Amino acid sequence: MTNAYRIFGSELSPYSVKVRSFFRFKGIEHTWIPRSPAVQAEFQKYAKLPLVPLVVTPEDEGLQDSTPILERIEAKHGDPSVIPDDPALAFVSALLEEYGDEWGNKWMFHYRWRYQPDAWSTAERIAQQMIGAEGTLAVAQARAAVAERMLGRRGFVGSNDKTQPLIEASFKKAAALLDAHLATRPYVLGGRPAMADFGLWGQLYEAATDPTPGALLRASAPHVMAWVKRMLSPKVEGSFETLAxxxxxxxxxxKEEVADLFLPWSQANAQAIERGDKSFTTTLGGSEWTQEPQKYHARSLAxxxxxxxxxxxxxxxxxxLAESGCLKGLAG
Known part of the structure; x- marks a missing residue:
């Protein structure tokens, strides 16, 4: 047994880098282990699901699912805390983390696999992780196979020709709103990172590393880009601000993202699962949205x-919550 945690993850996984950033902020001893065929046997020893991140505790327990991981570690290593003392602010932080994890993932996944430069860039990096070498025929073949497989998976997050305009408009709007917000503070809730930062950052960090959304962020959201870099190794730079x-x-x-898009989508998704529908259509921001239900998110909405x-x-x-319009979606 060791005192260090082990994080099995991938640089291409928003939830993996989210957990790693959190451990760095906490100053918790840990080892970052890129998932690859070389560590697959060890991964399977602890993982209940074939997904990263997987955190193995010093007590030899495997933990999966990024938000429960952060909450579990926060309960044990509370200083420096990522949860404001003000319970109202703490809830807003949790809501923004959920928005980042679930809605922000649509931006990231859509751009990554919708446009060929992004798809080839990501598939190349995945192939290198799988093969462990660069510039070989094996990597090229693996890259093509990865790209082909992942291009067909966009529907899992609701990315399709009908939803593309809304996803891309949401990404650009959220980037602009966050840029204005981060112009006068280093982190989302003030002078130190909160749960909100980690949920939003994981998705935007990945977007920043991909050609198309990365170019958009560099051209129009300099404060977001500075925050993306800051969150690689975040630190306390001040206090949480007040809600006011x-x-x-x-x-x-x-208002424009969480209340108008994310919560109505969450509710429509949960209702479709409850009905046993194979797909659902709803109206978000004046646009029609159609996709297969996401089963996991019904649990996270609950x-x-x-x-x-x-x-x-x-x-x-x-x-x-009332002024923003979030109350309706949260009351159920």
Missing amino acids: ALSPTLMPLL EIRRKYAAAKGAAGLEPI
Whole structure:
């Protein structure tokens, strides 16, 4: 047994880099282990699902699913904390983390596999992880196989010809709103990273490494790009701000993205699963959205609603959720 945690992950996985950034912020001893065929036997020893990240604790326990991992480690290693003392602010942070994990993943996955330069770039990196060599025929063959397989998986996150305009408009709007918000603070909730930062950052870090969304961010969102770099090894630079101080630039993101797109999509997705539908169509931001239901997200929606029920009486929470329009989607 060792005192160090082990993180099996991939540089191309938003949830893996999210967990790694969190461990770096906490100053927790850990070893980063890129997942590859060479470590597959060890990975399978602890993993219940064939997904990264996998965190193996010093007690030899395997943990998966990034948000529960962060919450588990936060409970054990609370200093420096990523959860504000103000329960209303803490809930807003959790909501933004969920938005990043679930809706932000649509941006990342769509751009990565919709456009050929992005698809080939990512497939090349995945092939190199699999083969362990560069410039070989094996890598080229693996790259083609990876690209072909992943191009057909865009539908899992709702990326298709019908939803493409909305996904891309959402990405550009969120980047602009976050850029304005981060112009006057180093992190989403002020002078130190919160759960919100890690959820949003994992997706935007990956987007920044891909040709098409990376070019968009570099051209129009300099403060987001500075934050993306800062979050590689985040640190305490000040205190959490108050909801009142954050609201002028955070409210537009809550209104136009979380309330108008993410929560209505979440609700439509959950209802489709409850009905047993193989696909669902809803209207988001005035546009028609059609996709296969995402089963995992129905559970995470139930979890964010549970967190809302627990925080419901917190001073200042109801007004900001009501003004933003988030209240309806959270009340169920």
